[in-house]
Amino acid sequence: MLTAGVDIGSRSIEVVLYDGGQIVEAITAISGAAPAENAKKAFFDAMLAAGARRSDVVKVIATGYGRNYFREADAVSSEILCHARGVAYVFPQARTVIDIGGQDSKMISVDGNGKVMNFVMNDRCAAGTGKFIEMVGLMLDVPLDNMGQLTENSSEAREISSMCAVFAESEIIGLTQSGTPVDVVLRGVFRSVAKRTLAMTGKVGLQKDVVFTGGVAKNAGVARAIEQETGVRLQIPSDPQVTGALGAALIAYDKMK
């Protein structure tokens, strides 16, 4: 018997299959222009990879922005609950979750059981989200996977002051045109993202342990910048992108009990 969590975000789709004891399969796909169809394909790809049939998956919970359009789902759950549940499974000692995804960033305060105590979301502007970092990567011709490494030994950062992603883009163009090295610009971008994250702590606090999830958590440069801004060491799951889908699969399993 398996349960599934499907997290349909603005940039990516994550599917986790869970058997009540461990994660059987976890895959990631691109949301693209047809997220519901792509989610269905990812869901069946996950089952195929796990050697499971559709009838083996007894409960499916969808989460993320596209959750209401996924027809394979038996139920939906908000990302806030799913992320909290997923993180509590991986790091039971977690009290704060920082999640930076493609379209928004959020900070969740949780108790020891993965119960949400409070949360805050920043989705007013793309700056501070995965989409912004992706856009910067395209501008600077640096692949996402190389960003962290590129800034590892950089000691300097040029501050990006604009709150708006579009104006930040203009600022970055100005910096590169004036000869500022790419690693210095990138560190400035990461610091900017970290400061926006820090701004959310006013509402929910920053209690240890702090866990960093979402696709952006894979970027070591951003993680370092957040640690420097907050003075707190971050815990990062081995696959931070699938935490929401994992939480959905766990909630689906809870409902089965």
Added chain:
Amino acid sequence: MFNDVKKISVMEWEERMPQVPEAYRASCMFLRSLVPGGVRYLFSPYEYSCRGDTLLRRLKFDSSLAALRLWAFIFSEKDRLFLAKEKGWKIFAAMKDLGPVPVLSYAVPDSLTFYADELWWAPCFAEESHLLDEAAKLGAGEELCFVRAALGAMKTLDYFPRPDLCIAGVGACCDDFSAVMQLIEAEGFPTHWWEMAVRFEPTSPIIKEAFLHSPGGSPYQRSGRDFVAGQLKGVVKRLEEVSGIPVTDAMLEQSRDKFNIIRSKVSELRDLVYGAKQPPLPGLEMLLAEFIAPHACSDPDEAVCVLDDLLATVKHRLSLNASPLTPDPLRIFWATPPTDAALITLLEDLGGCIAGTEYMISHAFFPIATDRHPFDAVAENCMDDPMTGSAGFRARRIVEGAKKYGAEGVIISGISGASHCAFDEKAITEIVSKELNIPVLSFDVPYSPGRLSAQVVNRMEGFMDMLKQRRKPG
């Protein structure tokens, strides 16, 4: 048929309309003092949606006749205004006015006063983005809040006839509105400006004078009230000039008494509905009813009948423990009126209910004192306006309301571009969290006719899920 207690769509209302008793239809009449017997107005929400307010089709309505009457009363306001104008009555537009001017202006015989900038929330019911386009052509773009729709409406006169006078409040109130009103005046609309005083805290080092207390319990400096009273006197003087009718103290007192009746009924309705464990009326109908308090929807006499009808329905439902909402709903205190009415429907669909509000008109539920001159009494009421003081003052009022009605969470729906909201969110969140230890959700509502923003829905769903979790033990 009308004894069932639930929420229904515009089409369901349309199907029920033939069963509405003739005697009930005949009891719903507006402007009885203008037209012998009054004018019938009991149409279904569907009919209004056919006039162009198509966003009504995505809402759910209470199934009672009283609610039908309420909706019809709200949406027939423009019919009253055009009819009154045609019959030679004076039409006054109270601009940036959350209550005081109509109390005084209805003392003028053969006149109607309407709240022109109420159109800022009309877009949440009506697909009237063309009003915003018109406003943009005249210089009021997206940097200003939805109140700019009033400028577009003045230009097109789609919603109301040309007012004989616009009475515009400035000073300790909305900056956006002041900008919009200046553009309206520039378009040639006769305008009288009056100024609202700032309400200082007793701890203020600036004010060295004794503080008084309003009926709402707010401390205020006497000089502020006296200044506003002088401003209101100037308003009445201008009304006399425009109407050619001298306004006596007795006329002012009569109007004050009528508005006190309306205020007391709205206040009673709020306590009955928001205080109930299982609210007997949905949040949308309550929003409409609350907004009757400041302006009586251009017909104070019929407003009283509409409120009486609602009160009778609510009391009857409470006696039966009947509610159109899901059992044991999550209790949410809502601050600032949502610029998209569908948010209230969403809240209830997610298992919540409105348990108290601060729609920035909370002072309009307090009675106007009768033991002093109406100018002083209305001025005193103005000092209770949550917009004239600090954000902390408004936050404290929210705390009081949330406590009174047992709210489990607070939602603040900001208005994009509304400058008077800038510090509300932070102050309210801090004070509510500290004093009540309940979660606060705040967000700006973007204008997107016909669809709720995914981000807003996402936050609402997350918030309601969290509150459900908090109810569970362990």
